[in-house]
Amino acid sequence: MSKRHSQKHKIDRRMGENIWGRAKSPINSRPYGPGQHGQRRAGKMSDFGLQLRAKQKLKGYYGNITEKQFRAVYDEASRRKGNTAENLIGLLESRLDAVVYRAKFVPTVFAARQFVNHGHVKVNGKRVNIASYRVKPGDVVEVREKSRNMALVLEALQSGERDFPDYLDVDAKAMTATFTRIPEFSDVPYPVQMEPALVVEFYSS
Structure with missing residues (x-):
């Protein structure tokens, strides 16, 4: 069993979004990142930064999945026929x-x-x-x-x-x-915008 290294509320604050749509999320009252620099104005993010953020948000949403496990799911999605982003969501929801x-x-x-x-x-x-x-x-x-x-x-x-x-x-x-x-991406009730296409770009770049 993998160990959760960060609390779910920390993931919310780091992403700046209430990614599970929960009423108790600290983002509802503190809509900025954690730490002493959390309230600084964010600069424009690079393409790589956007891709990394999309990957971390999707991986974090599913809880205790490690990077190794998440990468294995992506690899299987890329081997399957069809759209890799859709395959990725289908595998995660399965x-x-x-x-x-x-x-x-x-x-x-x-x-x-x-x-x-x-x-x-x-x-x-x-x-x-x-x-x-x-x-x-x-x-x-x-x-x-x-x-x-x-x-x-x-x-x-x-x-x-x-x-x-x-x-x-x-x-x-x-x-x-x-x-x-097996659901399509549009079927999945994510409370926030997920961008699996950016996750595919992250791993394929």
Whole structure:
């Protein structure tokens, strides 16, 4: 299990955006970067800087993914037929922890990884504890019966902070979610603008 080196709120402040759309984000009250130089006026960013920022924002959004893991996802996306940027988003959204987060079984992407790692999730009736497990269209993801009364799960499902995306068929009462299809970039409910094309430019330059 990879170690999270920076808190999620630090990622928000570093990017200058509320990248998960959460009400508790410090960006809502302090819309500038952290540290003593955080309020300085930002200069114009280079093309490389824009590409790096796009990569860091997309990688940071999915929680505890390391650079090595993220690069491996990109490499697979580039090998597949079609648009690499679209493939990249499809692969990221197919991760089990991403599906658990989208289904609102947990409140954050960070909690989703831990929730999966601790064995609270089944895929097609079998327990899976690997957050990066690739979910396929038609797969049914569910919270184990023993875990369904956890406060974390109940609070997340009742939260009005996020909606279910169209590519998941969620039964909140049964705590199951069917991954109906691999989404396109335009289908994914990012609270802020993501730029996967710039991520592709970053790795291909």
